[in-house]
Amino acid sequence: MSDLEVQAGLAAQSRRSGPSRRLGVAEATAGVLALFLVASAVVPQLLAPGDPLAIDPLSAFQPPNFAHGFGTDESGRDIYTRVVHGTQYSLVIGAAATAIGLGLGIVLGTLAGMLGRVIDFTVNRFLEVLFAFPGLLLALLFIVIFGPGVVTATIAVGLSTAPGYARIIRAQLITVRSQAFVEAATVLGRTRWQILLRHILPNTLAPLFVLATLGIGQAIVWAATLSYLGLGAEPPTAEWGAMLSAGRTYITSAWWMSFFPGLFIVLTAVTATVLGRSIDRRMRHV
Amino acid sequence: TAAGSTESVGEPKSGGTITYASGDAEPSCLDPHVGGNFPQALVSAQYLESLVSRNSSGQIIPWLAESWVPSADGLTWEFTLRDDVTFTDGTVFDASAVQANIAHLQDPTTLSSTGYLALGKVTGTEAVSPTVVRFTLSEPDSALLESLSQPWLAIESPAALERSQDENCAAPVGTGPFIVESWVKQNAITLVRNDDYVSPPADAGHSGPAYLDTVIWRFIPDSASRYAALQSGEVDVIDNAQPDTIVQAEQSDSLEELDSPRPGSSNRIELNSGQAPFDDVRVREAFIRSANVDDAVSSLFQGTATRSYSALSSVEPTAVSNAALFAYDPTAAGTLLDEAGWNETDADGYRIKDGVRLTVEFPVSTNQSIPAEQSVFEQIQATAKATGFEVKLRPMDLSSWYAALASNDYDAVSAPYTKVGPDVLRILYHSDSIVPAPSGYFANLAQVSDPAIDELLTTAASTADATERAALYSDAQDRILEGFYILPLYDQQNHFLLRSDVIGLRTLPTVAVPTLYDVWLNR
Amino acid sequence: MNGPVLKSDSAAALTVRNLRVGFGSAEPVVRGVSFVVAPGECLAIVGESGSGKSVTARSLLGLAGRNSRVSADRLELGGQNVLGLTDRAWQGRRGKDVGLVLQDALVSLDPLRPIGREIADSLRLHTALGAAGRARRVLELLDAVGLPHPELQVRKLSGQLSGGERQRALIAAAIALNPPLLIADEPTTALDVTVQAQILALLEQITGAGTAVLLISHDLAVVSRVAHRVAVMHDGQLVETGRTTQVLGSPQHEQTRRMVAAIPADKPRGTRLSPSARPDAPRFLSTSSTLSTPTNFRAEVSLESTVVLEAIGLSKSFRRPDGTSQLAVDDVSFTLHHGSTLGIVGESGSGKTTVARLLLALLAPEHGEVHVFGEPWSAASEKTRRGLRASVGAIYQDALGSFDPRWSVAEILTDALNLRHERGAPHTTTRLTSLLDEVGLAPTVLPRRPLELSGGQRQRVGIARALAGRPEILICDEPVSSLDVTVQAQVLDLLDDVQRERGLSLIFISHDLGVVQHISDQIAVMRDGRIVEIGPAERVFAAPQHPYSAQLLAAVPRAPV
Amino acid sequence: MLALVLPRLAARLAGSVFVLWMVATITFFAVRLIPGDPAQAVLGGPGSQASPEALAAVSAEYGFDQPVIVQYFAQLGRLITGDLGRSYALNTDVGPLVLSQLGGTLLLAVLALILAWLLALALATWSTRGGKVAARVGSSLEIVAAALPHFWLATSLIVVFSIGLGVLPPISTGDIAGLVLPVLTLAVPLAGFLGQIMRESLLGALESPFVLSARARGESERGVRWVHALRHASLPAISLSGWAFGSLISGAVVVETIFARPGLGRTLLNAVTLRDVPVVIGVVMIVAVAYILMTLLTDAASRLVDPRLRLT
């Protein structure tokens, strides 16, 4: 699940891609999409006035048509309405899982990077152990122990991304720690804590903001996978992953049921990635 | 197109390999004595046979036993066995073989659960002669024949049973039309024809060995892949077909459908009458009246399932159906809730009483309920909400689901139970079944505790006379239905889809498992 | 230094007429450059950073880069037109008709391939030579460029070679096919003087063999040694071209004069190296636009004055990657007197930076001690030291890296002034402005971050930060080595002025002997972690006693002034 | 040389053993936290109607009546002797079971890794060939591919290739054809990731001075890529392959279920739902060993491609 490491690599490299201050087509599109997604999450009623849970068995399985732009599902619920209203769950799952992963990662990574060799060694072995677990198993065990649902799925995804973040943070911290400006601060007579708080942490954590936007997309994809395994959001929550996996059953007879939630998952992940990388570029080339 | 249109396909041809894809879990043991669940029944029906079978009108018919006579007091039964049958390992089928099987089932180390329970009243067996075996019972058991017809009580080679359980689980030896050749875990079981086969049940389509050379028995848990595999011809028969694929198959020339509801109970939602809020019959009725099941079934099953108003499967001749009790009537439901004291409504539109919300905890086993059924629950959730019920659907894996049941952590639940004959009612609704087994398992999930029902079911279980027995079960069902303990949905769905060139597939009318004995390939 | 005389243009190895190069839609960065190089002649293009030298060089091989627009009236290699060649045609000429040694020597060899393979590449691409033949030729080439033990070197990766060795390998690769024209872009920057001398000798030898050489450099001293003719480039144009002696000896153009003036070597202390033409000129810079009069104040510093910093028998070793230990600093002792400057010179890896870090107590010595104002410094705890930290400032070679990239200049200086809690207050701003004024920067830089500053501005901010705590000792580790000569001159002048005003004591570390000579009272020559010679600057330069010092000094190229 | 390598090997080995031990420990206790009686798992799984005697007998036989810590050390003891124990639910020894499932998963993961590499390489080289359009299309493809959930991709592939075109089987068939879709399912999202990395580093390498030097020697565009740039571009992707392997195993849980392939993923999923502690531990241990080996392998591959690493 440490797709984040990949992202870290990307984040580190995109430094090189040059300071294009102009808004690219991709960025502009991603911006518009992001606005739409945020609006869907905050004021879904505005974009889709219907009730996402309202069933209408008699108009089940309708392909996209004038009344139902994205078609209807097996219970006759309007898929467009559900997708729009589901944004909040998916975004919250994505954001919260990332926050949890990142939070844990910061604690572990900082411990490993900052406090002596013994703790570094211990935390490192611990991370290695977590890496040796398949990420999904970590999530699986957690959910089986604490029961399925949006909250546990979120925590599970967060937990399984934490080692990835921790590794990145540790590496970043070690890099920052050895940089000349840290020595310069020592020469100016600053204390360890002052240096940690004013220089090391801000410089370590700043790139993580970007990582986090990238991680959100991945978290949503993982949460969807948990839904597929029947361990995600509880019905009839209009969570995308749950909709996607419900629609998958009817893939041969009602493609639209899985296509639109799937499309939104991919779009969200892509939007987050594009925006994250663009923000990163801008931040680096201030 | 629907199956059964087997006219004019010509003479059966021998030979060929068929691939059967099961959506059920892969058994951990191929011997259905051990444990005893449906997946085992499905596959073991191809290589094991029972003493008796049942025909499509519900009558018990001979199989390995040619005839049987109960004593007048119903405490002993003598079965006359066929004398021309040998097990595929060469062992002779005789009275001692039957004895060995009953002993195996009753041996605690076998870890039998279904078979063990079915033989609850059997205290001993005796070989009267090589072809006559006598069963001794502690009390009359009107369900004995039905029990013995089930695949979980099939007869295996006594020599094979002597082997270790591991060996026996991997390749049980019976008298059936096929022989277990190999089993690659998580992939397939390979069965080959028993060339010496002589003992089809009385209602079989032909005699002598099976037509097919080989049967590949695969496990494809994902329903979409299973159907895709059938469509692409990768497999020939699939079970647990989804409603939408059945509808598609009906339009296809290359696919056929076989619908064979399982016996025993219907699929129903059981309301936990043992605790609030469903300890109040008015609330139970209100819930049932507030659930729009008809629309749900017709939209989700698209005509592949018929609404049930009975506690029993429609294949059970003794089933009682009462549609009037389950009509969708939200107004009546509202009135009933008012009467029961749930007359206030909170901000979310749910009924409350003494500050407590009218909440129905509904754990759903993701392993046991197909997606369409889970959607039925969602629609019930949505329609019941209009009346003021907050139904909390909780999907969980099988172990967690049983754990929730064991800790009485449910108000509604749906748990099918397959058993041949109406005796299933005793298992499901006798108050004895509320007492959990040491494992926490109990069958009376509605927690029906009605002395009158207990009395009716106990009497029926030991009543030999068919008419009398049917009347007793009918009375019991009336009481169960009128007590609004359950919300029947439909029969336990058991749809098979097959390629059109697969001819002669039928299910055994016992527990509706398919038999490949009569099947031949028109290729 | 009289090069071969060109009879006619058609005999030229390279003819360029009105070359213009631009990127994207921006203004061209090379604007109408014309020159000719004859076989056996070395033409040097000099000019300050960013004037377009490298772009010109790359354009001559059709490698100006992505988005480039190249146009010219004539562009001929060996008399043949190469304008508008297809990429494929260019591929056939590069390496064969013209060799290019890129500016970034340290990173111009593929770090994943043995250098033998890199050198053999041109042979593989342009000749039918078999593997064995190529291997033989590679050895010859390495021998020719003066790399000892070629047979060992060919298998090394560029990471295993020193800067000078890499530069020589690159030259070997460029001359593998004896191209009639060799273009060498800054072939000696970032090299030790001794290594630099070897490279220059090599270039001379190549020219001598009849190859035309186009040398690009911003270092006039280097140029004066090998070039027959010099072309001065400024802002994309050649402003002055002529014989080396003539151009450097009596510079005509303003830009040329400024560059010549900025050469520090041999200029006595106090000599201004930079004119004060800048609008933000600091108050103590002389207003004269040419060289100011030397105001020699070296005599004012008496060796008997107070000792402010003392190093006693410092040693420090590091573990090498292979586990063995390396003595980076070995028994180093010296004293620094109030108001004086101690210059430390030595080749790369001789331990200069390590000494600086020991002096700053960023490293603990294994043996020996550092005293500051007579108090224990290295032996004290960091807590005790913290009180004295303000008196010991530092300026780093890598100014950019020494700033927190997230902080603006204002934040950096506020922090250094210990005014964090009064940010934005009017009197804070006043102090910041006056501090910037001291180093000759306008207050407009305050909101900018280090990345948004030019190299010279960054180094000045670094000095301002060091001065903020009003230190009495300033330790400068290569403070000018990454700067352009003209900017370097400004920084050196600034340090001179501050020292004079404040009576600062300086440790000045550099591998550039010219710079050190210009600024130091005392000089310590380091080699392999030891100080091989220490003494008054004039004495060391005039009469080096240690053979190594002598060798070092002999290698310094000097501009004809 | 040997004297230098040996201590490092020893440290590495010790680290690996520690990781395995911790993995076993965490799994053991985590699985014990799951509600449900292990004896029940032995007796035909949840919902079995086992008799009290049977439960007691099983508890005694498997030691479930002992304190958890005793069971833990017993389990550890067995692990040390290489005995993975006996499955509660499957009536077999875990060792042979897990080994028999390992092959399928490993084949899937390795093929997917290789395919992902090839796809990523192809995409990266194509999209950096010059044109802006190619670059845009390339990077969009990569980002979208990386955002595809396995289960959705798998179904879509089945719909297109098995049902629509009828060219590939939707389930494992034991031959090459049956491998194509599962491998594609796993490879495409991974290729998206690797592709992004590779393209970035390829661009970096193509702009580096040593490539300019090579061009100045007359190297062709293809030569520049194959002799220089791709090698550099592949380095970060190689070091990520260890991680990628882990994520492939996670993906295998889904892919094996959908394509009805035997393998560790499916085994694991079943074992977790059945509370089959020994099987869960067995699978996790095997995966951990595979992960450790994979990390060793990627290290070795990095050394092969990057001779600088061989120097130290």
Ligand SMILES: Nc1ncnc2c1ncn2[C@@H]1O[C@H](COP(=O)(O)OP(=O)(O)OP(=O)(O)O)[C@@H](O)[C@H]1O
């Ligand atoms: N690929 C490019 N795209 C856009 N601008 C470029 C490119 N290459 C160089 N430039 C610009 O062209 C100008 C001249 O650069 P060039 O590298 O030729 O300077 P230089 O004289 O070699 O300086 P230095 O002494 O620092 O090497 C600079 O302003 C630089 O930013």
Ligand SMILES: Nc1ncnc2c1ncn2[C@@H]1O[C@H](COP(=O)(O)OP(=O)(O)OP(=O)(O)O)[C@@H](O)[C@H]1O
């Ligand atoms: N932290 C360190 N760990 C290991 N070796 C080091 C370390 N710092 C310096 N060295 C080694 O110590 C020796 C002296 O290094 P130092 O940086 O002091 O040289 P220098 O004279 O400043 O060289 P340069 O002119 O290249 O900056 C070098 O061989 C270097 O490799």
Ligand SMILES: [Mg+2]
């Ligand atoms: Mg240049």
Ligand SMILES: [Mg+2]
């Ligand atoms: Mg240094």
